Amino acid sequence: MNHCQPYLSAAALGVEDWERNELIALASRLLNEDVALDMTRAASDCGSVGCVGGHMALAHGMSALGARRYVQDAAQADSALAPLFFPDLTVNKAHPGWRARPVEAAHAILNFLTTGAPDWDGAMGARAASRRRTRSNVMAPA
Structure with a gap:
């Protein structure tokens, strides 16, 4: 599938x-x-x-090796992709985006493609909301 709408252009x-x-x-x-x-492995030593x-x-x-350099260069060059590749540029990698599952990363990518920003908080918020709903359903009286 190669659909390109409603995504922003590469230039945008x-x-x-x-x-x-x-x-x-x-x-x-x-x-x-x-x-x-x-998300914690841009590229490991192996x-x-x-x-x-x-x-x-x-x-x-x-x-x-080229992929490793590409990812690292994105952060060093402060590229438009750096926020997508690095949910949190802090040393401790505390942002939940580092623990993204595939569907959450997909949402961050789709956010980036449609708005220019990955919105990792929103993408990861779907998991938290799902957990809250599951807990409330389990705890709800029958």
Whole structure:
């Protein structure tokens, strides 16, 4: 599926066309849970890449080392994608976006594609709201 509406253009997002296209494709794969996600691993010493930027770079044909550099360069260059790749740039990685499941990361990507900002708080809020509903349903009298 290669639908491009209602997404902002690559120029409006401040990214290249291939980055926008890879984000659209990755969001679909994440929603279908076709790929594993680990936002804490842009790339480890062994070369595994499990974050949003890593998946984009690998799908675009970069090597694991190239993907690692791509993700790290996004933060260092303060690129438009840095907030998507790094939910919290603090040392302790305390933001819940670092613990995103595939569907939550997909929502952050879709937020970015439609507004230019990932809104990790909103994307991760869906999980918290779901837990609250589940707890209240379990605790509700029969």
